[in-house]
Amino acid sequence: AAGRVTLVGGGPGPEELLTVAARAALADADVILYDRLAPHERLAELAPGATLVDVGKRPYHHPVGQDRINELIIRYARGGASVVRLKGGDPYVFGRGGEEVDACRAAGIEVRVVPGVSSAIAVPGAAGIPVTQRGVSRSFTVVSGHEPLSDEDFDALVRVGGTLVIMMGVANLHQLGAGLVRAGLEPDTPAAVIERGLRPGQRTTVGTIGSLPGEAARIGVRSPAVIIVGEVVRSHADLAPLLITAGLGPA
């Protein structure tokens, strides 16, 4: 019999931010393909019957390419397995979930998607920063900062005027800050960077879009981190890290 594939959003890190559906999918899996962005420390307990396959990119190790991941997913499913592809956050937010769904469909394999808590929203929230706030921001834009943005991009992002959430942007923080100011964003616009959000060692650095890149470089801010820009950052409430201090985080 043909197997089936479930893409599971694993959320921003703590096991307690897995959904009930995610937990059920893990418990039922024959094979789990995971990477370091997904909560994976306790997979052996959460999925006692599953073969665990690490397909993550790691420093100094050759990464497993997306084509190869798609091949593995399909090969295991064709072998009759119930396959889980476990991802960090939500599978459809910079998670290449769409490509994996397309690959399964092209191969005639049944696929479903379990959405997850997205780091783009939850990580600012864990620092006490709401992505929307009545009277302050009625929209938020989530953008990848992994590749450089053009001046046209910066111009549009500034004009939207809502909250800006930049994922995977730490290495380009100077370029991002300079681009936004060049496009007309006031240099004293509040901005923050949250490292290791909702994980042990969460650290929030708050400043302005003018000052944050220099400050982040000075103190050695590193990925994984979420950058958030906009008036909502004034709400920064030192609530963080809520889940971890409440004992709900990973051991």
Next chain:
Amino acid sequence: AAGRVTLVGGGPGPEELLTVAARAALADADVILYDRLAPHERLAELAPGATLVDVGKRPYHHPVGQDRINELIIRYARGGASVVRLKGGDPYVFGRGGEEVDACRAAGIEVRVVPGVSSAIAVPGAAGIPVTQRGVSRSFTVVSGHEPLSDEDFDALVRVGGTLVIMMGVANLHQLGAGLVRAGLEPDTPAAVIERGLRPGQRTTVGTIGSLPGEAARIGVRSPAVIIVGEVVRSHADLAPLLITAGLGPA
């Protein structure tokens, strides 16, 4: 002893999309304030020890205002209760979670926030539409369509060029479509509206930003619904409703 307050993101609807932390918070609650956007059908089972308080707005019923909700939260907490404010989606995405956190802090009440699966991402996903897709869209903007947008807003949103997700916009769909086209969006840009996402009766209507408002009016599209605009809509895969067909949805 003073009580404490937990804002809980209840996700887009199905009980299985509650997080483990949300389930734990409900199970431990003395009082739960909920509204119709939150998953509430089985609260008596999920929170057997809690007093359940409906603060939702309903047609033909006088809504409970936000000030009154804040008052209730604080009053119960001051009485020593473990109070849960259960919300649909994530508390910080158009959920007025920030206002409730501010009210608790101003009153000296301990408050924490459990993030949830956001409908803005999960509902398009349940229709097989990824908010980001490599080579197609590297950003998404989530905006409230409840109040009219200005031509300046439309202009900026079109220039950003990524995926546009409009919440609470069904009543203004004609104005939204016309505004986007007036701002330069090609009328044949794919667009979809997903009603009752991840709930029984989920329905997806796919068209273009030029055709969708008329089609939606013709077939009687109603809120709650999520509107999504952009090239990612071409991925629409008829995957929906994944969770419900898998038997993971509400009974």
